[in-house]
Amino acid sequence: MSRELARRIAFTIGALLLFRLGTQIPIAGIVVHPAFAADRIAPLSIFSLSLIPYLTAAILVQLVAVVWRRVRALERSGEAGRRKLARITLILALLLAAFQAFGIASAMRQLPRLVVNPGDWFVVSATASLVGGVLVLIWLSEQITRRGIGNGLALILSVSIVASLPSEVETFLTQLRRGAISSNVLVGNAILLILIVALIVFVERARRNVPVQFAARFVGDRSLLSRSTVLPIRINSAGYLLPVTVAPWAISLPVAFAGSIFGADDGSWVEAISAHLQFGEKTHIVLGSIAVFALAFVYTAFVIDPDHAAESLARQGGVIPGVTPGEATASYLDRVVSLTTVIGASYLTALSLIPEVFLAYGNALVYKMGGGAALIVVCTILDLQTQVREVSLTNPGGVRR
Structure with missing residues (x-):
């Protein structure tokens, strides 16, 4: 393994561990009961929205590009055009995140014994925390793509999917032991x-x-x-x-x-x-x-x-x-x-x-x-395999061996 490849892998692992740590940090102002399992804290964490608003924004921009020739030309106009589209996507993602976060925060304060002080300040702080979490994940995914190995956005989505599998497997094994399903x-x-x-x-x-x-x-x-x-x-x-x-x-x-x-x-x-x-x-x-x-x-x-x-x-x-x-x-x-x-x-x-x-x-x-979950994980692994091979065959100066 080359030094460059080892550095990129280490950076990627560190960034993904940071993501997993964030899924265990609850939104300020809620009561996390000791009986909560780790997988039950994630929906109440600062990363609750994950990258869904950003993905939705990217899909909407792609749809506009399909039907609007001017946006399509902007995408194909080079690096400057792509940067402009990236800024538009980011702004739209933050607007969608703010809308979703406000709805979630408003619903959370209606739940009994979940929020310490269910007032307007909680809605404001929780909305800001959730939107900030989306912004951090967007930045983290870009850093993985630039400095690590693989596509950062796909890796974060794949880690989210894979992290939920152990609890799902445990549920089915429990059902198997109880006789609810057959072997x-x-x-x-x-x-x-x-x-x-x-x-x-x-x-x-x-x-x-x-x-x-x-x-x-x-x-x-x-x-x-x-x-x-x-x-x-x-x-x-x-x-x-x-x-x-x-x-x-x-x-x-x-x-x-x-x-x-x-x-x-x-x-x-x-x-x-x-x-x-x-x-x-x-x-x-x-x-x-x-x-x-x-x-x-x-x-x-x-x-x-x-x-x-x-x-x-x-x-x-x-x-x-x-x-x-x-x-x-x-x-x-x-x-x-x-x-x-x-x-x-x-x-x-x-x-x-x-x-x-x-x-x-x-x-x-x-x-x-x-379906989709398997496709995301498998394509991410295939992309990782390709990039590892490319980095292994490339010298630090960008020249292939």
């Missing part, structure tokens, strides 16, 4: 989780390699020889967070809007529709699957622009064998991306269905660790 169910769940992880590893590493031939050319005083390479296209170019996060919004927001106009009293048609669209209901499963599948296509079209890729290849003297440069290349890439996205969108839809289907049939273990 066959537990073994079946374990096998299913292994298959889910294997599927994620296979798909996330899979690429559709498009052959590209670069002709010999001069760049300044340098002569570049002709060479053959590939243009790798990921099977899952849409990621996970945006399609699966936005899909519930697409289902719930129209119902909420209808309820605000027509009312959602008991027996009303809005209330009946809302009942059928609850998580785990068949209607929600069908509409949610359609929404995830469609959003995967929409976001992939934003991430991969065939026209831009064709222009970039033409500028660099690259051609796809057997395909005419220009519009024909763009059409060819569009067909390849579309066919690849069918597989990726089906894969994302299946992952999003796993928790909901198994929760609907009373299988909570797969609900806890299926």
Whole structure:
């Protein structure tokens, strides 16, 4: 192990330990009973909101970029444009955090024997603590990305998921000892989780390699020889967070809007529709699957622009064998991306269905660790593996060995 790699790993471990320490620091002004377990303190800690407001803000900015060409151009305009978008995302995240924190603090002071002095000052101080916790986590995730190893945001999310697993496993083992579930169910769940992880590893590493031939050319005083390479296209170019996060919004927001106009009293048609669209209901499963599948296509079209890729290849003297440069290349890439996205969108839809289907049939273990949670953890580990290899093969000056 190189000295640089050891330093980065040590920094990352220290930052993650700091994060875990913060999850055990309760909000000032609440009564933490001695009987509280460590995992029960976390929802009442200064890091209670985790990075959810920041993720929500980032997703909203990405959505705006999909539909607003000016924001999309800003994202592709270089480092200055990306810094401006980062500032916008941070401001939006803090606004969302303040809104959520105020609601949580207001609800906490209504709970009996939880808050010492449930007055307005507690709401102000608790809101400030929660928003400050989000700001600290954003800063900490950026420091991990810059000075440590791996993506800081993904690592913090993964550690949160993994840290909750021991208590979940303990709960299921207790149910097994009491006879509430059979050992066959537990073994079946374990096998299913292994298959889910294997599927994620296979798909996330899979690429559709498009052959590209670069002709010999001069760049300044340098002569570049002709060479053959590939243009790798990921099977899952849409990621996970945006399609699966936005899909519930697409289902719930129209119902909420209808309820605000027509009312959602008991027996009303809005209330009946809302009942059928609850998580785990068949209607929600069908509409949610359609929404995830469609959003995967929409976001992939934003991430991969065939026209831009064709222009970039033409500028660099690259051609796809057997395909005419220009519009024909763009059409060819569009067909390849579309066919690849069918597989990726089906894969994302299946992952999003796993928790909901198994929760609907009373299988909570797969609900806890299926789909998104497994994808986040596995992709974080794969990214760590890649970065460790890169740092190991790179000298301190940034030159590959």
